[in-house]
Amino acid sequence: xxxxxxxxxxxxxxxxxxxxxxxxxxxxxxxxxxxxxxxxxxxxxxxxxxxxxxxxxxxxxxxxxxxxxxxxxxxxxxxxxxxxxxxxxxxxxxxxxxxxxxxxxxxxxxxxxxxxxxxxxxxxxxxxxxxxxxxxxxxxxxxxxxxxxxxxxxxxxxxxxxxxxxxxxxxxxxxxxxxxxxxxxxxxxxxxxxxxxxxxxxxxxxxxxxxxxxxxxxxxxxxxxxxxxxxxxxxxxxxxxxxxxxxxxxxxxxxxxxxxxxxxxxxxxxxxxxxxxxxxxxxxxxxxxxxxxxxxxxxxxxxxxxxxxxxxxxxxxxxxxxxxxxxxxxxxxxxxxxxxxxxxxxxxxxxxxxxxxxxxxxxxxxxxxxxxxxxxxxxxxxxxxxxxxxxxxxxxxxxxxxxxxxxxxxxxxxxxxxxxxxxxxxxxxxxxxxxxxxxxxxxxxxxxxxxxxxxxxxxxxxxxxxxxxxxxxxxxxxxxxxxxxxxxxxx
Numbered sequence: 130x131x132x133x134x135x136x137x138x139x140x141x142x143x144x145x146x147x148x149x150x151x152x153x154x155x156x157x158x159x160x161x162x163x164x165x166x167x168x169x170x171x172x173x174x175x176x177x178x179x180x181x182x183x184x185x186x187x188x189x190x191x192x193x194x195x196x197x198x199x200x201x202x203x204x205x206x207x208x209x210x211x212x213x214x215x216x217x218x219x220x221x222x223x224x225x226x227x228x229x230x231x232x233x234x235x236x237x238x239x240x241x242x243x244x245x246x247x248x249x250x251x252x253x254x255x256x257x258x259x260x261x262x263x264x265x266x267x268x269x270x271x272x273x274x275x276x277x278x279x280x281x282x283x284x285x286x287x288x289x290x291x292x293x294x295x296x297x298x299x300x301x302x303x304x305x306x307x308x309x310x311x312x313x314x315x316x317x318x319x320x321x322x323x324x325x326x327x328x329x330x331x332x333x334x335x336x337x338x339x340x341x342x343x344x345x346x347x348x349x350x351x352x353x354x355x356x357x358x359x360x361x362x363x364x365x366x367x368x369x370x371x372x373x374x375x376x377x378x379x380x381x382x383x384x385x386x387x388x389x390x391x392x393x394x395x396x397x398x399x400x401x402x403x404x405x406x407x408x409x410x411x412x413x414x415x416x417x418x419x420x421x422x423x424x425x426x427x428x429x430x431x432x433x434x435x436x437x438x439x440x441x442x443x444x445x446x447x448x449x450x451x452x453x454x455x456x457x458x459x460x461x462x463x464x465x466x467x468x469x470x471x472x473x474x475x476x477x478x479x480x481x482x483x484x485x486x487x488x489x490x491x492x493x494x495x496x497x498x499x500x501x502x503x504x505x506x507x508x509x510x511x512x513x514x515x516x517x518x519x520x521x522x523x524x525x526x527x528x529x530x531x532x533x534x535x536x537x538x539x540x541x542x543x544x545x546x547x548x549x550x551x552x553x554x555x556x557x558x559x560x561x562x563x564x565x566x567x568x569x570x571x572x573x574x575x576x577x578x579x580x581x582x583x584x585x586x587x588x589x590x591x592x593x594x595x596x597x598x599x600x601x602x603x604x605x606x607x608x609x610x611x612x613x614x615x616x617x618x619x620x
Contacts, residue, residue, distance in 0.1 A: 234316060294356060340368075377442060579596075
């Protein structure tokens with residue numbers, strides 16, 4: 130691509146960054162990086178009633194955590210700032226005044242109640258419920274009368290009443306809109322704040338955007354924006370509308386389908402790498418069948434031609450599977466660092482203990498991470514290394530502790546481990562196998578109750594890895610305690 134590609138992600142700070150927004154940001158970033166272009170972040174905070182500083186910070190935090198690093202925007206600056214729409218009002222006013230002076234825009238004094246009544250009347254008459262243009266050609270006297278009455282006004286853009294507006298969409302192909310159904314667009318609200326459709330056109334032009342890559346739900350705004358570009362005499366950028374993300378039942382994605390915001394996934398123990406990998410595949414298809422994509426690989430391969438036209442289906446099971454892969458494959462030290470905050474939150478270790486015992490925690494994570502799908506799950510899985518076992522899994526008690534010789538085997542095992550000189554993986558295993566062999570039993574007869582005794586669970590890492598890491602003292606103490614617990618139950 131020969132032109133200097135410039136794209137943007139422009140969220141409104143009225144809530145958390147959700148999965149759909151994160152994917153839009155990601156696709157913009159991948160497109161920019163693939164084409165050696167620029168990725169801009171702009172905060173569209175003209176909705177003064179709903180925009181909050183808290184949401185702004187949450188969006189910035191989520192983007193940083195995901196590694197979606199913008200080139201220009203808040204905290205970075207750039208040649209086309211400011212990057213908050215609330216700080217660009219003078220620019221919008223200048224362009225609105227120009228449209229008014231050129232006769233391309235006009236003041237509209239219709240009240241919301243009047244507009245609502247007319248919409249209903251149009252619907253009853255079987256007509257499109259669009260603005261009827263009655264303020265479009267007011268005389269100076271009519272305008273003065275309304276102003277003398279103190280009537281609030283909006284400012285509208287004159288839209289063409291005939292013909293078609295054609296969107297050449299880079300994903301969906303040619304999309305045609307009849308101008309007869311387009312309202313005269315409100316470009317300034319009655320509170321003096323420009324509307325979304327107007328402000329974003331002015332900004333996209335001022336910031337020299339070459340491509341607008343955004344969610345399919347914005348497609349209906351595109352003809353209005355194209356007409357705004359034409360009225361202002363701006364060059365029209367290329368548009369690409371990415372497919373919607375639907376819930377597994379193909380309904381609109383919402384809270385009832387579980388976590389939908391980036392921070393919710395982070396707090397549940399998903400890794401940023403796995404979310405990025407999952408979002409890359411949500412509506413975009415690589416050439417092969419490979420499903421594991423880091424950011425570098427995605428940048429090399431990403432093109433808009435391979436973005437799907439059909440809706441993407443949100444699948445937490447797939448995300449969790451991908452997360453499990455990264456839990457196993459990413460650098461051990463990194464996974465340990467990511468797990469520790471979950472351990473601290475659950476009261477498994479303190480910050481000080483985590484600092485002092487980092488190498489030990491790393492060894493525990495190394496033998497345990499294969500079995501956990503999330504950081505939160507991993508923290509739970511390894512808790513027994515740091516906290517005493519206070520209860521035993523019920524199904525394990527029924528299966529392993531209820532056997533006639535369970536207490537005896539635990540006691541024999543504890544005694545043997547106490548005397549064992551070489552406390553290694555191979556020697557502890559050999560000791561257990563010798564005990565059962567002497568009794569004419571299978572090794573499983575001692576291995577299963579021992580696992581339950583020292584971990585409280587029936588599954589986990591290799592037992593002898595656990596025993597060696599847990600250490601002689603704790604292992605023996607827990608085996609004796611379990612043997613006593615079984616004896617008390619049977620009595």
